[in-house]
Amino acid sequence: MSNRSILGLVSLAVVVFLLTQTFYSVDPTTQVLVRQFGALVGQPKTEPGLYAKIPLIQDIVRIDRRLMAYEAEEFEIIAGDQKRLVVDAYAMYRINDARLFAERVPAGETALRGLLDSLINSEIRGVLSSVPLHAVLTQQRAVLMDDITRRVNAKTKDLGVQVVDVRIKRADLPQANSQSVYSRMKTDREREAGQLRAEGDEENQRIRATADREVTVIKADAGLQAQITMGEGDAEATRIYAEAFDRDKDFYAFWRRMEAYRQAFASGGTMVLRPENSFFRYFNEPPAGAVTTKK
Numbered sequence: 001m002s003n004r005s006i007l008g009l010v011s012l013a014v015v016v017f018l019l020t021q022t023f024y025s026v027d028p029t030t031q032v033l034v035r036q037f038g039a040l041v042g043q044p045k046t047e048p049g050l051y052a053k054i055p056l057i058q059d060i061v062r063i064d065r066r067l068m069a070y071e072a073e074e075f076e077i078i079a080g081d082q083k084r085l086v087v088d089a090y091a092m093y094r095i096n097d098a099r100l101f102a103e104r105v106p107a108g109e110t111a112l113r114g115l116l117d118s119l120i121n122s123e124i125r126g127v128l129s130s131v132p133l134h135a136v137l138t139q140q141r142a143v144l145m146d147d148i149t150r151r152v153n154a155k156t157k158d159l160g161v162q163v164v165d166v167r168i169k170r171a172d173l174p175q176a177n178s179q180s181v182y183s184r185m186k187t188d189r190e191r192e193a194g195q196l197r198a199e200g201d202e203e204n205q206r207i208r209a210t211a212d213r214e215v216t217v218i219k220a221d222a223g224l225q226a227q228i229t230m231g232e233g234d235a236e237a238t239r240i241y242a243e244a245f246d247r248d249k250d251f252y253a254f255w256r257r258m259e260a261y262r263q264a265f266a267s268g269g270t271m272v273l274r275p276e277n278s279f280f281r282y283f284n285e286p287p288a289g290a291v292t293t294k295k
Contacts, residue, residue: 021055031098033061044098063098067164070113072120074170083133088170089120091152097160104159112161116152120166123151136171 025048026032032045036058045051046065053060074088093116095101105111127148128136135144145167153163245252 018055022052023050024053024060025050029064029066030062031065031095033063033098033102034058035061040099040102046098061102063095063101064109065095065098067092067094070116071169072117075121077125077128079128079133079136080130081132085128085133085136086170086172087124087128087168089124089166089168091116091120091163091167092165093156093161093163095160096162100158100160102160112159115159116156116163119152119155120148123148123166124168127151136168141168 024032026045028048032051034041034045034053036054041058044063069090069092071090072088074086076084076086079085101112105115127144131140131144135141145165149163149166152166156163241252
């Protein structure tokens with residue numbers, strides 16, 4: 001290979017290198033800062049496109065402009081009612097001022113996450129330590145988290161970072177306290193169940209006593225009414241018998257004796273009586289007015 005060819009290849013490589021060191025691109029997800037000898041130059045480039053810089057003298061720093069999530073390490077707090085709680089929180093944030101962020105946090109996003117962890121931990125402790133445990137476990141928690149978000153965002157604003165939201169992902173009792181809490185909850189539920197059963201038994205006894213009393217009253221009224229009806233029936237029967245007896249005393253006596261015969265002989269038993277006994281009166285002497293058949 002001739003010297004001219006080698007010189008041409010070297011020149012081409014230098015041109016390509018200078019071009020790569022001169023031009024850079026910006027995509028929609030990032031913002032780019034230009035540094036010259038370590039100092040920032042101008043404002044960050046946020047519009048997508050192709051840009052140029054001074055090669056070998058200036059370099060670039062890319063900073064993500066998207067909404068990012070950060071999960072804090074779980075930690076234990078003491079609520080306002082002295083109840084312990086293990087909290088697992090997360091935050092949503094974005095870098096909205098790249099130049100300010102690069103100046104205040106030169107170590108970049110790694111250092112930012114350490115700052116967020118400290119701020120979130122501190123603000124959650126500060127807010128939740130003033131409220132009872134049940135406030136963290138109810139709908140009031142949303143209001144508390146909004147307050148925590150405002151507090152954290154106020155401290156990250158000077159870093160060029162906007163904290164959009166801070167939320168508690170999980171809030172549990174410490175393992176050491178869980179069993180005692182569950183036991184107390186079980187005891188409370190058993191006491192409530194016993195009270196409900198006692199109230200149910202009391203109501204059952206009251207209903208049964210009322211029903212038994214009503215049944216007794218109804219039976220007594222029905223028995224009284226039956227006695228009255230039976231008495232009225234007996235009185236009416238006696239009146240009818242008396243009227244019949246007054247109309248024809250001999251016929252009435254005959255009819256009563258026939259009834260006595262029917263009842264005496266219906267069982268098929270044997271009776272030993274003297275023939276002249278008054279029981280056989282109508283066998284020997286026909287009643288007055290009876291029609292006799294001559295043989």
